[in-house]
Amino acid sequence: MPLFPVRRTGAVLNSTVFAPWEDPQAKPLIQFQNVTKRFGEFTAIDNLSLDIFEQEFFALLGPSGCGKTTMMRMLAGFEKPSEGHILLGGQDIDPIPPNKRAVNMMFQSYALFPHLSIWENIAFGLRRDNMPKHDLEERVEEMLRLTRLEQFARRKPHQISGGQRQRVALARSLAKAPKLLLLDEPLGALDKKLRQDTQFELMDIQEKTGTTFVIVTHDQEEAMTVASRVAVMDQGKLMQVATPDKIYENPNSVYVADFIGDVNIIAGRATANGDETYQIDWAEGQTPLTASSASGVSNGQSCHLAIRPEKVTISAERPSEAINAVQGKVHDIAYLGNLSTYYVELANGTIMKAQTANTRRISRRSFTWEDPVWLSWTATAAVLLAD
């Protein structure tokens, strides 16, 4: 699971990495400026500022109720910010109603019009713009080709499968060539296998059309797969906005580390030990752990160490060169086919997870329940998070 496919971006062609967010000159397409949204007493979005750039595939990720859907509905125009402004291409869009915005949305339920054929569903938005007949037909055919729906054009939405409906919804929302496409849990209704195929299809289509995509999802794997940047949200606030690999490898808080993927969290107290290296006292009578961190942590500050299970090595003997090594016994083994996760109980009762790839057949597995083992990891494997 940790090996998310690395995103190919359109910019790779001219050998520069696509990262407008690192360019101070780049003009954002969307700007949230101190946006707050309240529903009665409830604050859904809390003084949030965020820039999203052209051609980005931006993911809003968080548990249900974190405000990600509200963000999307504000972009579409179905909700207005209580305070602050949202800018699209430098223009304040708060007073613009949904039907006048160069923004289209793909709904979670797809919201296909059941009384219209697939062809008419895709043409619906174009007809509202009074597009000339010839251009309209050409555009619809183009969308049908893009989403491989040519042979279903005359069918009604209930006459096609769930995966095809998802593609119709995408084609319909892309037909008007919006500046910004919003996708609300676009793959939520598909089964797992189809979802994975469709993720890559979405990425392909996003690259082909060059449209800026903002996707809302609660599925972290999906966000990591498709997005150029991910915003992790909690209770109406942005917890971290970064590329998928940064979010995974350098989470800025225990919340983000815990939300994205599997992680071991160890609480302790940090002491500086040379340049960017810290000693962490974590349990009575145990050797302190060593972690390197570029962010300054003051002496004696309480902190958390976040260590991904796949970066923890499990062995029968203490590896001689290991900087961090703790002893325990195998409490449980979760066999996932390609991977096994060992739940190791340490001397103080803490359970720590270590993950290994099952490159050998199961009969040759080295450890079993109750075996005494050593867990070890390098100084850079753990992320040091000051409280």
Add this chain to the structure above:
Amino acid sequence: MNRMSWFNTVSLTLGFAFLYIPMIILIIFSFNESKLVTVWAGFSTKWYGELLQNQAFLDAAWVTVRVAVFSSTLATILGTAAAYVLVRGGRFFGRTLFSGMIYAPLVMPEVITGLSLLLLFIGIGLDRGILTIVLAHTTFSMCFVSVVVSSRLITFDQSLEEAALDLGCTAAQAFRLVTLPIIAPAVISGWLLAFTLSLDDLVIASFTSGPSATTLPIKIFSAVRLGVSPEINALSTLMIAVVTVGVITASLVTKRAMVRQKQDEMAAARAE
């Protein structure tokens, strides 16, 4: 097929006999040769012929149909609008009061509705005739339409309307192009319900009709007071026939559409 127990057979027979024996007797006697309603004298269709010669009945039938068409159409427009506002309008001041008030006429005794309408028409000096019957029937049938349409609107996926707005529709266009076609079956059945209610209403019509306009139910009721004639039987049989054909057609159409939809969906699922 399961064989029915004697208990079920008896219940079924009793139930249907209770429901339909009066109507069957009426239909049989409409084909009676004799002028005496209770004495069978052989098969004949002559009363149907005589019915077509009876100008008073034909006039009343024509008034009834016109009243039913106009009042059910008006009631459908008003009832649909009311249902839309109550389901979609969000929270506005007095919403609970309105939704309660719109359903109150459902349980209001017809005599009271009729009487209050009569007082109103006299009060504003409106001459009683077709117009007053249409207004009265619109008043009491629009709440039925509203019930039917709002139950459909409640299950209507609101994101369809949002999608229409998102694709460039104004609110009015979204209603006309998306909402209305989808809720059309409910609107049509609301219209049919209002039409039927208007067709067979006696109480309210007798309060609000005048000498210039008499509906068929009033005509039949007053004719029967002078004695049941085989002509009335013939007329009633025709009304039963019209209603039966309508109901059977409507249910067949609905059923076929449902079967087809189910087949399509299964085919789509298999193709996945």
